[in-house]
Amino acid sequence: MKAPGFHGLTKKPQQTEIMDWKKFFIAFVAAFGFMFVFGFIWYGKLMQGAHMEVPALWRPEADFGSHFSWLVFGHIVMAVFLTLLCSKFVPAGGAGPCAHLGVLLALVYVGNDFITYAVQPLTMKILCGWIVGALIQFGVAAAIIGAIYKSASPATIQVPKS
């Protein structure tokens, strides 16, 4: 199979991309902000009714409050590594190619969601909600990163003439 490559991913062998850490940080903050707010609205509000069909699975409100820092930390980790993946493997940036990568990454989560459905007493409604949520969350977050991040101008390595 021919490697299709993301648009803008193809590298010329003589060039190396330079990480633009300022844009990287802005892209990470934007991705984190979107993922956290989307997660709160989608999983916390829109899916609250579906989640409450299996109350035994979730921490009580007070217990959730004392573990809230883990939720923030988890989203930071996801945003950092999503930004890293997009910046390393779609260095030319662009919302479309990064959204493509984001959707593929979401498919990894979808696979895990299927497995979780088999082993935990989730309802089909929760499974479908998680799948749609992962696709939107990662697709849009990666598109945001792609729209913000572009590697700095490629540095051309001088090849000495022999």
Place this chain on the structure above:
Amino acid sequence: MKRFIIAFIAAFIFIFLWGWFYNGTLLKDVFAEAQTLFRPREEMMGLFHWIIIGQAGLALAFVMIYASGFAGGGIAAGVRLGIMLEILAIGARCAIYATQPFPAKLLVLISIGGFIEMIVTGVIVGAIYKPAAARTS
């Protein structure tokens, strides 16, 4: 295309066997400590096809991501991809830990197994899948 399919099948077989050995056998007692969060065994076996579909989806997504942006880097690129995907999964696991009363020990052990799973999957996919250009050069 042929190597893509072989890489997918090999990755899927490994993920299936590793899942059975690590989660199904080695961690059996640790999972039992959080029994209230899981389906009864008979019910789980009735939904076993969802595990197969999930693992096949995971293997397919891995090979697709590798073929799209990592191919050509060989085994090292496969391992790098595996590590990054597992760290992303650990991020999601932290969010799960905040919302579901899993014992921390269980999530740590699942993450250790996940690292091994993703690294070996990266080795397998990186060793098998080669882009057309790399094979002809």
